[in-house]
Amino acid sequence: MQPTNIQLPVVVAGGGLAGLTAALYLARTGQPVIVYEQAASLGGRARTQEKAGFHFNLGPHALYRAGAGAQVLAELGIAYTGQQPPKAGVAIYDDANHPFPYTPLDVLTTSLFSWPEKATFALLAARMGSGMRLDPTLSFADWVASASSHQTVRDFLLALGRVATYANDPQATSAAAVLEQIRRSLSANVLYLDGGWQGLVDGLHRAGTEAGVRFVTRNRVVALRQDAFGRATGVHLSNGQVQEATAVLLTGSPQSVGEVVGLERMPATPPPVRVAVLDVALRRLPDPTKLFALSLDQPLYFSVHSAAAQLAPADGALIHLAKYLPTGESDSEADEKLLLALLDRLQPGWQAELVERRFLPHLTVSNALVAAADGGLPGRIDVDGLGIPGLLMAGDWVGPQGMLADASLASAARAAQQITEKTHIYAR
Ligand SMILES: Cc1cc2nc3c(=O)[nH]c(=O)nc-3n(C[C@H](O)[C@H](O)[C@H](O)COP(=O)(O)OP(=O)(O)OC[C@H]3O[C@@H](n4cnc5c(N)ncnc54)[C@H](O)[C@@H]3O)c2cc1C
Structure with missing residues (x-):
């Protein structure tokens, strides 16, 4: 009929x-x-906003190269170009900058870990890279606590979880989902997209x-x-x-x-995943060696997206800073101060190069965290x-x-x- x-x-x-x-x-x-x-x-x-030749995504955006989204876009024939973030970063711990351990060799050489911590983390990284079958009701906090007795390793795992998922509620978030996301970034990394999303x-x-x-x-x-x-x-x-x-x-x-x-x-x-974001456009980067930072002391992120993707005019820099907000209330004024302090620390003198900056105190990254419960x-x-x-x-x-x-x-x-x-x- x-x-x-x-x-x-x-x-x-x-x-x-x-x-x-x-x-x-x-x-x-x-x-x-x-x-x-x-x-x-x-x-x-x-959406991406263009201002004075700078392309502002709504906070930091990275496309998972091995994610379901990339597969869908390929199937639909939607073309894009972009670059993987440069591997030049620091891990901030106990208020000191340490070389960020991207590769197994970096793990051996970074000052972030002691020798026993290096051995523990190298083994964990191998396990994470090969994929682990976990009970989806296990929380990320419980998994981290069971994964290592070394506090530095635990704090680094929590920071990796935040950067991979934006979620800052490890008690509530499913470990299996976080580790799958970390594995995806370890295996194929992400792309910052030219011209923005x-x-x-x-x-x-x-x-x-x-x-x-x-x-x-x-x-x-x-x-x-x-x-x-x-x-x-x-x-x-x-x-x-x-x-x-x-x-x-x-x-x-x-x-x-x-x-x-x-x-x-x-x-x-489940509750939404939210961040406070500071997006900054500079005429010139005061310190071209500091392109990425992840803090283990505070839930903070810093990345010069224009160092990889075409997002700024020649010599200009487009930087995204973020604070991963915990579930519940947050203090916007304190969050902005934290992000400005991080920018001062990594790019001292940035004010003299400022073209545009915007602070967005409560952005919803995901409408619901992936709940273990x-x-x-x-x-x-x-x-x-x-x-x-x-x-x-x-x-x-x-x-x-x-x-x-x-x-x-x-x-x-x-x-x-x-x-x-x-x-x-x-x-x-
Ligand atoms: C700061 C930040 C960083 C992020 N970083 C990443 C990242 O690195 N990697 C990644 O993969 N993802 C990232 N995301 C997440 C990504 O941007 C979102 O998951 C994705 O864009 C959501 O698309 P959507 O269509 O599901 O929802 P939305 O983009 O929210 O679109 C929903 C649309 O529906 C409209 N709408 C709602 N209700 C109605 C209605 N009743 N009638 C008509 N219109 C309606 C809204 O106006 C909106 O335009 C990030 C997000 C933020 C905010």
């Missing part, structure tokens, strides 16, 4: 990486697709437009429409209109999804987890695969596939 409404579109709420990706997959199967984005422009947290947004937008996706900005999906059987049949929009649909995909935060479907239908999700990645809510026929979700807090943007892209692909399969069954 041919359904009468097969030409109705799939509605995608949200024009970030997840929404753009799902829309492209769907349109390439021949389905009509409309993306509604509440903001004035597409891209969500992957806007290139991904623009590439997906262009390909979507070519495939026939309709993009509507400044219009928010405010509520779901359902038929008598509970099936999603469309959405109410903030401009007062109703859009009927064959399926609806929501890609906002858990809060945003809850507002659309009814907060009482939304299961509790929920069973880690396999326990995360899935794309069809609300149990409403025709209603799917995607984002960095959805599905069993990957963290950060990898999760957004992987869940978008998964949701698009489910919609396509169900639409075909329906169309028969």
Whole structure:
């Protein structure tokens, strides 16, 4: 039987990486697709702002070369260029700068570890690199405590966990998910992207437009429409209109999804992963030898992204500093002071070279940390987890695969596939 409404579109709420990706997959199967984005422009947290020739991502952004996101982008033919971060960094411990141990040889030579610590860490690094099977309900804090009795090694593992996942709640986070992410960065590293992540947004937008996706900005999906059987049949929009649909995909935060479907239908999700960020553009780098730093004393990160990727004019430097925020309250004023002190320490005299700086005290890196208590990645809510026929979700807090943007892209692909399969069954 041919359904009468097969030409109705799939509605995608949200024009970030997840929404753009799902829309492209769907349109390439021949389905009509409309993306509604509440903001004035597409891209969500992957947007890049250009100022005076500097490309500001929303805080530090690195694409995992061996992640699910890179696979999805390759499958969709979305091209990008970038470079791996230069291996010239320091680990700050007990207020001293130590050469950052990137390689087994660095582990042997760095002043960060004593000889017994070097031996312990080298063995652990080999185990982490080969992949470990862990109970996903084991917390990262418990794993670290069991991994070594050396405090320096423990503190370094915690810092590696923070930089790989941005999460600063080791008691709550699943060790298996963190170690998988660390293994990914050890095995294939990351890329800083030329021109920033806007290139991904623009590439997906262009390909979507070519495939026939309709993009509507400044219009928010405010509520779901359902038929008598509970099936999603469309959405109410903030401009007062109703859009009927064959399926609806929501890609906002858990809060945003809850507002659309009814907060009482939304299961509790783990707390978000957040950072305070200081983004700095300089005419010239005062100390070109200090390109990366990770503090073990404080949950702090520093990296000159323009040392790898094209993000600044000739001689200029684009630096991202971040404080990995613990779950709960934070003190923005104190966080900004900490980040400025780190910048003073690594690039003294930076003020004289300043072009632009911005401090963003509470950025959501991921909408939910990967909780040990929920069973880690396999326990995360899935794309069809609300149990409403025709209603799917995607984002960095959805599905069993990957963290950060990898999760957004992987869940978008998964949701698009489910919609396509169900639409075909329906169309028969
Ligand atoms: C500081 C920082 C650093 C990061 N670093 C990395 C990194 O190094 N590596 C990595 O892989 N990832 C990183 N991320 C994470 C990455 O940016 C995100 O996971 C990814 O961009 C999320 O894409 P998304 O589409 O799932 O969500 P979003 O980008 O949040 O997009 C969702 C969109 O939906 C819109 N929306 C929401 N609700 C509605 C509605 N009801 N109707 C219409 N529109 C709606 C929003 O306006 C938004 O544009 C970082 C993020 C931050 C903030």
